[in-house]
Amino acid sequence: MPLPPEPRIAGVILAAGASRRLGRPKQLLPYGDGVLLDAVLTTARGCGFSQIVLALGGSGDDVRRTVDTGGCDVVDNPRYEDGCSSSIAAAIPALHPGTDVVVLLLGDQPGVRPETVRRLLSGRNGAALAVCRYEDGIGHPFAFARALLPALSRLHGDKAVWKLLEQRAGEVAEVAVAGRIPPDVDTEADYAQILARLEGVP
Numbered sequence: 032m033p034l035p036p037e038p039r040i041a042g043v044i045l046a047a048g049a050s051r052r053l054g055r056p057k058q059l060l061p062y063g064d065g066v067l068l069d070a071v072l073t074t075a076r077g078c079g080f081s082q083i084v085l086a087l088g089g090s091g092d093d094v095r096r097t098v099d100t101g102g103c104d105v106v107d108n109p110r111y112e113d114g115c116s117s118s119i120a121a122a123i124p125a126l127h128p129g130t131d132v133v134v135l136l137l138g139d140q141p142g143v144r145p146e147t148v149r150r151l152l153s154g155r156n157g158a159a160l161a162v163c164r165y166e167d168g169i170g171h172p173f174a175f176a177r178a179l180l181p182a183l184s185r186l187h188g189d190k191a192v193w194k195l196l197e198q199r200a201g202e203v204a205e206v207a208v209a210g211r212i213p214p215d216v217d218t219e220a221d222y223a224q225i226l227a228r229l230e231g232v233p
Contacts, residue, residue: 038131040152042080044071044103046138047088047111047118056090057139057216059097063229067216068098070141076102077145080134084125086118114189123184133180135173135192141225142213148172151206158204160196163212169196169205170212 046068050057058068075083085103087094088111095105108121119135126133134148147163151174155161161174173192175183182195196203216222 039081039127039129040079040132040134041082041084041126041130042075042078042134042136042148043119043122043126044075044083044085044136044138045115045118045122046071046094047086047091047108047121048115048139049089049112052217053219053222056093057222058090058094060216060222062141062225066097067141068094068138071136071138071143072098072100072103074141074143074145074148075136078134078148079145082127082130084122085138086122088112088118113187114191116186116188116191119186119192120184123180126180130180131177133175133177133183135171135175137171137215139217140171140213140215142228143172147208150208154206155204159202160199161204161206162196163208164205165208165210165212167211171215 046058048057058066060067062070083103085100085105086108087105088108091107104125106121106125108118110117136143151161151163151172155174159176159179162169163172186192186195214221214224216225
């Protein structure tokens, strides 16, 4: 008998935020040999996704001029002020119609590695929703089966994905991942923290 086809997995990168608390575009903060979003895109490209959808909004023109978005389907989120859920809603129509699983990645969380995504996907065991269970709690990336796309597209607000996880707690697979939750960047202190991690400062 022929082997079943490999699932079609898409990575959706949420990078449309206005960086209000930081006061400058966090996507373009210097990081390593490039900027913050470069690091996230490098991770996404290393995951072997069938498709990468990048949602931009605040500072979108500057991001396009600065960041190599090659290999990504870039979508504009004119409602980025409404929070992350609006970026998810903007990205979903750009997905290939045969998409089986969507992995959400934060555009300001450069500490996530391809092996983290692979661990999440291999450990979900077909669950409709899967999250990373780090040593200090639940964190991104998250994975959603195709059946959840309509629910994702209807979300509103900045923490709506977390509310969806609460509402469907019985369907959520928690996949153990080594280490602590990789920090994302909302403030200058957060930025200093990820730079310290990059430089190996305890």
